[in-house]
Amino acid sequence: MFTPIKFYFLIFFFALLVLPVYAQQGTIKGLVMADSVPVPAISVSISGSTIGTITDDQGYYLLEKTPIGNYTIIFSGIGYDQYRIPIKVEPNGTTVVNAFLQKKQSNLDEVVVTGISRGEALRKSPVPITVVNKSVIEQNINNNAIDVLSKTVPGVSSVSTGPNVSKPFIRGLGYNRVLTLYDGMRQEGQQWGDEHGIEIDPYGISRVEVIKGPASLTYGSDALAGVINFLPATPDFSKKPFAGDFTLDYHSNNRLIGSSLGLGYQHGDWTYLFRGSAKTAQSYTNKVDGPVYGTAFREYDLSGSVQVDRSWGNTKLGATLYDNLQEIPDGSRDSLTRKFTKQLLDDGDDIKNRPIVPDDKLRSYRINPLHQHVQYYRIYSVNTFRLGDDQVNLTFGGQRSVRREYNHPTQPEQAGLDVSLNTLTYEVKYAVHPIYGIESTFGVNGMYQTNRSGNATDFPIPDYNLFDIGAYFFAKRSIGKIDLSGGLRYDSRHLTWEDFYVGLNPSTDFDRHIKKPTDPDTELQFPAFSHRYQGISGSFGAAYNLTDRLVLKGNIARGYRSPNITEIGSNGLDPGAHIVYLGNRSFVPEFNLQEDFGILYYTKALDLGLELFNNDIQHYIYQSRLTDTNGNPIVIVPGNTTYQYQQSKARLYGMEWSVNLHPSQLPWLTWNNSMAYVVGLNKDQSLLNQYGKDAKYLPLIPPLHIRSTVKISAQKALGIFDSPYFKVEVDHNSAQNHFYAVDGAETATSDYTLINCGLGATIKKKDSKSTWLRVFLEAENLFNIAYQSHLNRLKYFEYYEQSPSGRYGIYNMGRNFSFKVILPL
Incomplete structure (x- = not known):
């Protein structure tokens, strides 16, 4: 601590x-x-x-x-x-x-920095990597940092709990299987929670690099499905030592107001950066539910860094601060009018007899008493030292994530959940100059982590200590047109906690953590635990450059993931998720073996990409609703469902496909198309024998997703408008009939097609060619379609078996216009 x-x-x-x-x-x-x-x-x-x-x-x-x-x-x-x-x-x-x-002729020479020893061109990496640049981020409506990825990167989706809580999934896998990085350093928040989003400022990102597939070789546990690296924005210092930008953003649906100020100063070898952002929003709305009570939020972000560049290398010291007030929806309604209701009582609460939420509470920026308060702090240092042709990288960082969830209406100042996660991360990496044409890298990285409960009433996880260390070796070599790369890694993680007791707090009449039991009614909620998890991971692949325009790629990788804290030790209510989680101490690590094959082809008029993958997982961990011997759901806490973690074999396979047309005869036209498809199969034979086809598929698998965008860009300025463009998008999600149906855990999801459009331009100053303003107007769900995403958790927030409208759960956001202006400074 x-x-x-x-x-x-x-x-x-x-x-x-x-x-x-x-x-x-x-x-x-x-x-x-x-x-x-x-x-x-x-x-x-x-x-x-x-x-x-x-x-x-x-x-x-x-x-x-x-x-x-x-x-x-x-x-x-x-x-x-x-x-x-x-x-x-x-x-x-x-x-x-x-x-x-x-x-x-192609963008195969674009250099990426994630998941490899040094910066490397896309054509040379056998691992599937996708890059999202600043212009794409600016030209899409983003409620949070994950939004733009699920819209633009085939194979990436998100599990959402309202507009400001999105968790990234890569090819059907998420939570602690996707590792999030910020500026190359792993981000450690409370990833285990369904309603726990990513603590990153969406206005402060200039580039995102996505690895699809096991990246355990470089990063260790939690990168089983892939890695997402968010790279912070840097202003343009080309003409002056002081530069920056100011952004204003407004969304019509939930009346989001966002602003961000980025400043930078360069003096000699030194670079100083600062950014402050804020956004606030009311409840979002759709034509089925109206304003959805409990989805308003208010977020503040601060970040800064100082960097020095010298002949010996460079070093950066950075810090970030994230503060978010996020309401907690529970989906309770009046049975006849389907209007949202709110909880007023703790003891004696009857979910079917709650009062209806007044209209002024549905359209207010004021955060209601039942909400989450998430605070996240980070300080880190990234250092590069040049030793002749060799290079040493040192990265150190400290993080603190504080999450409080207030769920007691009679005592709104009393947190139901109060956990503080403290993490120290470290990495030492040594890149050796080529020897006999082989570039090699040796590295050691890991973290030390502690989690402590505060003044809370619910304790879904114990207080624990974790120490993680891993060592790896990576090598690559080019032989003619073939680029080979691969390596091995060994990981060790020690997880431990002491006896954790819970007893009644007489001053609040709720439970509290008791360090030394003295009352006979005190309950041992988490018996002491200590275990070491170990694993070996590795990969080998090749990229074959048939021509400058055509590349074939193949890679086979073995990934490793240690079970997370909820999967092993949970035993209590997560108030924000409205789920009682039960863990399993006997779990062993997950291992997967994934094969990837890709084709990349670029010409002046066409970009084509095809990626196929097969992923077999041993000891796959998933949630299953707990039932009694008669098959009836077990309810431990009234109004909340109970899930217990299970472990079995699983298989995921699928593809991503993209075709982008930009004919040289029509330089003003681009037509981008993509498709992503994944199938997740449960290989637990005992479960299949008991439940049949209801247990055939894995939970949280996205449906077939097709996206097509036509963009028209002017080739010369139109008056003061430089580089104006107009685009129209068709975003189609097929019906998902392959779902985990045991005990009604998931249900089928209908197909839907959304039409989005946007336009934008750069406005030049009258007396010069310099930029005065960048303007973007975007529209999502232009025709206000009522739909439910299969990965929208609010879809399952329903308390009645019969609905007058025939619709159940909460629907996704309706029509939304966004107006954004960026003023360069």
Whole structure:
């Protein structure tokens, strides 16, 4: 657990890493051209550092105060092949480097940084990786950081509990099987909860990289299904040392008001960044339910970093703060009018006789007394040291996640759930220069974690300590047109907790945690536990570049995941989820063996991608509703369902397919199409023998998803409007009839098709070519279709067997317009 002394020591240690080091400097300048014409807005950067700029309107660039040494300078821009030149910066001198770019034939040379030893081009990685850039993020309506991924990345979906709570799923797997990173460091919140979202500012992200498939080799447990790395935004310092942006965002459906201010300052080798964001929203609405009570939220985000770049490498010290007030929906209604009702009592509460929520409470920014309060703090340091042609990376971080859920209407100040998760993460990685053409990397990473309960009344998980460590080796080599890569990893995780007692608190009449039992009525809710989980994971794959435009990829990987705390030790009510969870201490780690095959093909007029996968999982862990010997659901806490975790074999297989057309004869037109399909099969033979086809499929498997977008972009400015565009999207989700139906855990979901559209432009200043404003107008669910996503948890928030309207559960958001403006500073 963090103490003030430990925390201050951590800050002092990180501060030592960023002390300035004296170094001589030089200047780099030059001209960038293509087809004998100067090219503006080309990114110019020095590999392995944050030093960079962009070319001006005449194609010129200037990099001042560059530390002396040998570097590789990189030129990149939309529509052009990346160009790399080795250079040497002399002390107090000027190095002239001109570049002549070629029009891009494909984007296979785009460099990614997630899941590999160093930055690597997509064409060389056998692992399926997808990149979402800043323009895509800006041009889509986003209530949270996960929204844009589920809309734009085939194979990625989300389990949602309202508009501000989304958990990422990759190819039918989620929770602790998908590892979330921020700026390359693993994010540790309370991932085990259904209604626990990702604590990341959606306005502060410039790029997202998604690995689909086991990434346990590099990251260890919790990356069984894949990795999502959110990379923070950096302003454009090309023309001035001070830069930034200001964003205003409004959504019509839930009247969301969002704003974000990002500022940056560069002085010599030093870069300082700051961002503050805020958003608030009322309950969202649809034409079936009207305003959905309990879905309003208010969120604040702060982040900042300082970085220094020198000839020896670079080091960054960063910090983030996240504060979210999120209402808790429970779906209770009046049986006749279907209007939402609210809880007023703890003891004696009758869910069928609650009062109807007044209209003014349904349309208010004020957060109601039953809500979650989530606070998340992070401080971290990322360091790169160049040792000749070798490279050492050190990453350290401290995180604290505090989650309180207030669910007692008679004592609204009393939290039902109050847990604090403290995590220290570490990684040491050594990338060796090529030896006989083999690039190799050795690494050690892991974390130390403690969870403690506060002044709560419900205790779904015990107070525990966790220590995790893993060591890995990764190597890659290019042989002609073939790029080979692979490696091995060993993990060890020790999880322990002491006896955890619960007894009555006479001052509140609710339960409380009792450290030393003295009352005979005290209950031992969590008997002491200690266990070590171990596993070996690995991967091997190849990318075969048949031509510059066609690449074949194949990869086989063995993943590892240690059971999480709820799967092992839970024994209580999670008030936000309205579920009593029961764990299983005998669980063993999950292991999977996944085969991937992909085809990537790019021409001037066509981008084509096909990815096939097969994933066999041993000891797959899932939830199953607890029933008695007669098959009736067991109710431990009235008004809440009871689930117990099970373990069996499972298999998932499917595909992702994309075809993007951008004909050179029609440069103003792009037509992007994608499809994702996954089947999840339960291989528990005893369950299949007992329940038959009801137990055939796994829970939370997304249906067939097809998306098609036509975009028209003007090729020249229209008055003050530069690069205006208009797009129309068709978003189709097929019916999901393959679901886990045992004990009514899931039900079938009907198909639905949504029409979305959007337009936007950059507004230039009258007297110059510089940007004054970027404007975006988006519309989702334009025709206000009433639908339920199969992965929407609110679909199952229903307390009646009969409904006058014939509709059950809560529906997804209706028509929503978004107006966003971004003002560069």
